[in-house]
Amino acid sequence: MKKDIMICGVGGQGTVLASKIIAASAMDEGSAVHSAETIGMAQRGGSVTSHVRIGEGAYSPLIPVGGADLLIAFEPSEAVRNLRYLKKDGFVIVNRVPVKPTTLGSSEGYDGKEEIAFLQSKCDCLVVDSDALCAPFGSSKFFNVAVIGAAAGTGKLGIGADTIRNTIVRIVPERFQEKNLAAFDAGSKIGVNQYANQ
Numbered sequence: 001m002k003k004d005i006m007i008c009g010v011g012g013q014g015t016v017l018a019s020k021i022i023a024a025s026a027m028d029e030g031s032a033v034h035s036a037e038t039i040g041m042a043q044r045g046g047s048v049t050s051h052v053r054i055g056e057g058a059y060s061p062l063i064p065v066g067g068a069d070l071l072i073a074f075e076p077s078e079a080v081r082n083l084r085y086l087k088k089d090g091f092v093i094v095n096r097v098p099v100k101p102t103t104l105g106s107s108e109g110y111d112g113k114e115e116i117a118f119l120q121s122k123c124d125c126l127v128v129d130s131d132a133l134c135a136p137f138g139s140s141k142f143f144n145v146a147v148i149g150a151a152a153g154t155g156k157l158g159i160g161a162d163t164i165r166n167t168i169v170r171i172v173p174e175r176f177q178e179k180n181l182a183a184f185d186a187g188s189k190i191g192v193n194q195y196a197n198q
Contacts, residue, residue, distance in 0.1 A: 002055030009074025014144030153191020
């Protein structure tokens with residue numbers, strides 16, 4: 001398998017853990033993986049992007065502009081900001097719930113709706129609501145694992161669900177494993193129901 005995946009969001013949303021789970025899962029299935037994070041003021045709500053390049057032929061860990069097969073965005077404006085990295089026929093999974101990144105400056109009234117509409121007009125995408133998806137687990141902090149489930153459910157991730165579940169068990173602390181696995185399964189159902197069967 002050869003696949004370039006970009007994950008973007010705001011500091012504190014768990015994008016780095018998401019990229020580690022995807023990279024480790026791909027390696028468990030025998031693929032070569034290159035990955036890198038670009039973190040700007042992550043602790044202060046700054047933009048965070050993770051590049052995961054799966055398969056041979058990647059000479060740099062950074063995905064070139066126009067090279068990403070899949071863009072997983074934890075925040076609408078960050079999805080728009082990084083859309084230039086998506087291939088012409090690439091796929092976007094984006095969180096409907098906005099988190100105002102520092103890159104937006106002092107703009108008021110930001111609700112992410114314009115950004116979602118823009119994405120839907122420009123590319124094939126699946127919009128996921130992190131608040132609704134994570135409500136049963138008591139925290140939106142489980143969205144990072146849930147959105148991996150959504151990506152796996154669409155078939156766009158290219159990694160088996162069982163492999164990812166095993167990686168979650170290996171990487172996530174034991175006290176959080178049950179909820180993370182449940183969040184992954186909930187996200188997977190959304191991916192299957194809303195996209196894979198269309």
